[in-house]
Amino acid sequence: MKKSFLALFTTLFLLSCSVTQKSIPVIFDTDMGNDIDDALALEMLFNYEDARQIALKGITICKRNPHSIEFVDGVCRFHGRENMPLGFAYNGTLPDDYYYLLPTLEAKKEDGTPLITPSRGIDSGIDEGYVALRKMLIKEKDGSVVLIATGPLTNIANLLKSDPDDISPLGGVDLVKKKVKSLHIMNGNFAVDTPEWNTITDLDASRVVYELCPVPLIASGYEVGCAVKYPHESILNDFGDPNQNPLTVAYMHYQPMPYDRETWDLTSVFDALDEDRTVFQRSEPGLITLREDGATIFTPEPDGLHRFLIVPDPEKAKKALVSRVTGNK
Numbered sequence: 214m215k216k217s218f219l220a221l222f223t224t225l226f227l228l229s230c231s232v233t234q235k236s237i238p239v240i241f242d243t244d245m246g247n248d249i250d251d252a253l254a255l256e257m258l259f260n261y262e263d264a265r266q267i268a269l270k271g272i273t274i275c276k277r278n279p280h281s282i283e284f285v286d287g288v289c290r291f292h293g294r295e296n297m298p299l300g301f302a303y304n305g306t307l308p309d310d311y312y313y314l315l316p317t318l319e320a321k322k323e324d325g326t327p328l329i330t331p332s333r334g335i336d337s338g339i340d341e342g343y344v345a346l347r348k349m350l351i352k353e354k355d356g357s358v359v360l361i362a363t364g365p366l367t368n369i370a371n372l373l374k375s376d377p378d379d380i381s382p383l384g385g386v387d388l389v390k391k392k393v394k395s396l397h398i399m400n401g402n403f404a405v406d407t408p409e410w411n412t413i414t415d416l417d418a419s420r421v422v423y424e425l426c427p428v429p430l431i432a433s434g435y436e437v438g439c440a441v442k443y444p445h446e447s448i449l450n451d452f453g454d455p456n457q458n459p460l461t462v463a464y465m466h467y468q469p470m471p472y473d474r475e476t477w478d479l480t481s482v483f484d485a486l487d488e489d490r491t492v493f494q495r496s497e498p499g500l501i502t503l504r505e506d507g508a509t510i511f512t513p514e515p516d517g518l519h520r521f522l523i524v525p526d527p528e529k530a531k532k533a534l535v536s537r538v539t540g541n542k
């Protein structure tokens with residue numbers, strides 16, 4: 214009896230240690246409401262957190278649409294995250310509603326009540342994106358935060374440009390250098406020299422991030438997400454009634470079904486957080502610079518802080534991403 218108690222205690226102790234070690238603090242910056250891949254990426258983050266591999270410390274929104282706030286807050290509450298710290302780019306880009314925000318906010322459960330019930334919106338006094346990021350960062354251990362940005366880099370650039378203030382005596386670059394372990398962005402194109410959408414939607418912000426980011430920066434280029442498409446069958450089959458889950462409702466409104474969507478933002482989340490390093494590979498180190506039109510240029514440099522992603526086996530990557538979006542269902 215004593216032995217089994219000891220074994221149980223030891224197991225629990227080791228389990229708690231491994232949980233503590235693996236709960237990576239993560240901050241997610243998203244243009245939720247533009248493409249549907251942000252919604253799939255957020256679902257992955259919830260699953261990583263449910264598996265106790267990460268702690269999602271906050272979400273900043275770089276799309277200047279009030280319904281983006283309601284959608285993100287509502288989806289967080291749907292998943293039991295009642296008070297997720299949020300930030301919003303009040304002067305961000307792309308204020309349009311587009312295709313899935315409103316239909317998801319208007320969707321109903323079978324009993325006629327709203328599917329998601331946001332408690333916050335544009336008038337809730339949510340912090341400006343970079344202010345929220347500064348507040349989130351100071352709470353975390355030095356060198357610990359994994360920052361993932363899957364939209365135009367408005368908030369991240371404003372963070373890097375921020376001055377010392379009441380939140381921290383450090384300016385943005387020094388604060389990021391102190392707190393952030395790595396920055397993972399869906400940005401650029403490393404296959405051909407064509408400007409990528411996230412890069413050029415806020416080109417000034419992209420220049421700031423590539424020039425000022427003081428920690429390792431890993432970019433998932435346009436070509437990576439294009440090589441791996443999310444299967445519509447998963448949307449229809451893996452989440453119960455697809456009309457009763459905000460992710461699947463949003464997906465079904467983004468484009469006419471059935472369609473398989475490119476996995477751009479999902480690839481950055483997976484690379485940032487997953488222990489399986491065989492699904493996506495990273496390039497040699499180097500320096501990413503932007504041509505005048507916004508095309509990304511990669512120059513190898515042994516001490517460079519920048520890398521880009523490579524997908525050696527798209528079919529393997531698809532299975533890995535589906536597993537993370539569905540939570541291995």
Ligand SMILES: [Ca+2]
Pocket residue numbers: 243244245247248250251363364478
């Ligand atoms: Ca995005």
